[in-house]
Amino acid sequence: MREFGYQRVFDVPGAVALGADPEARYLGGGTNLVDLMKASVERPALLIDVRELPLDRIESTDDGGLHIGATVTNSDLAAHPEVRRRYPALAQAVLAGASGQLRNMATVGGNLLQRTRCAYFTDPARPCNKRNPGSGCAAVKGEHRNHAILGATEHCVAVHPSDMSVALAAFDARVTYETATGPGELPLTEFYLPVGDTPHLETALPPGALITGITLPPAPVAATSRYRKVRERASYAFAIGSVAAALDVQEGAVREVRLAFGAVASRPWRARAAERALTGAPATAEAFAAAADAELAAAKALPHNGYKVTLIRNLVVAVLTELTEEAAR
Known part of the structure; x- marks a missing residue:
């Protein structure tokens, strides 16, 4: 591991000033960054410990949404009563990720910045365009059973690992950040960049920007929502496929629906084609399947x-049927 400096900060301007160094990295819980440092994938010259910043609160916004501070832990996010009441799929998604010990350490801001990765990313002996741009993607012709079917290119077929971000994408979350020139905001669906031919560039954050939080707009439909994750073992495993869904059914027809998929692309996949197909359609299994097919028509699967x-x-x-039956009780 490369030798590095360590600086704890207590105010946002001080953190941003240190973050101007291109070789610096912000450190929250360290549950991803430290592992990548051990594997010599990340080699920062300076770690800026942001855990003491005043960004650890979850507060209602004036318009009826929620603002979640960047240093809120995943455990606190999942346990918050307003999150559980207004956005239950978000609480379920967080609880589906990692282990209890990791959730106690991991922060919301760090969760957003998890590197999209696969086994080749952490293996310096193998080519990986994310780790070494221009070297190739070993997964395309190698082991890719858990890799992307949407939005991938020949340059990278890894999938984004965050469960939390899938639910946030379904609920139109916005990421707030601070830079040396002032604050900024990005919709989560624009926060993550398409793979293209530069898979090593993962987010649209300006250089040195510090994530300060996530804003969830008011969404009455989110109160009837669910997150379902499929994985290869019962706990502490990345998804091989997941769905965040919210549904409002009136008189047997879909009035509003939100859908996002996980473990299918390099970023959380907002299923807008499926949403368009379902809005106004009958709330039936046949309509749900047709909507899914409309979204998955763009899928380009690899051999495995x-x-x-x-x-x-x-x-x-399955998830939309469960939500429909739940609403009818």
Whole structure:
């Protein structure tokens, strides 16, 4: 591991000033960054410990939404009564991720900045365009059973690992940040960049920007929501497919629906084609399947991950059917 400096900060301007160094990295819980440092994938010259910043609160906004500070831990986010009441799929998604010990350490800001990765990313002996741009993507012709079916290119087929971000994408979350020139904000659906031919560039954050929080707009439909994750073992595993869904059914028809998929692309995948197909349609399993098919028509599976198309389709039908039956009780 490369030798590095360490600086704890107590105010946002001080953190941003230190973050102007291109070789510096902000440190929250360290549950991803420290592992990558051990593997010599990340080699920062300075770690800026942001855990003492005054960004650890969850507060209602004036318009009826929620603002979640960047240093809120994943455990505190999942346990917050307003999150559980207004955005239950978000609480479920957080609880589906990692282990209790990791959730106690991991922060909301750090969760957003998890590196999109696969086993080749952390293996310096193998080519990886995310780790070494221009070296190639070993997964395309290698082990790719858990890799992307949407939005990928020949330059990278890794999937984004965050469960939390899938639910946030479904609820139109916005990421707030601070830079040396002032504050900024990005919709979560624009926060993560498409793979293109530069998969090493993962977010649209300006250089040196510090994430200060996440804003969730008011969304009455989110109160009837669910997150469903499929993984290869019962706990402490990344998803092989997941769905965040919210549904409002009136007189047997879909009045509003939110859908986002996880573990299918390099970023949380907002299923807008499926949403358009379902809005106004009958709330039936057949309509749910047709909507999923409309979204998955763009899927481009690799030789060993085509099962994900069927998996996501079945998840969409199952989760939306459950929400429909729940609303009818």
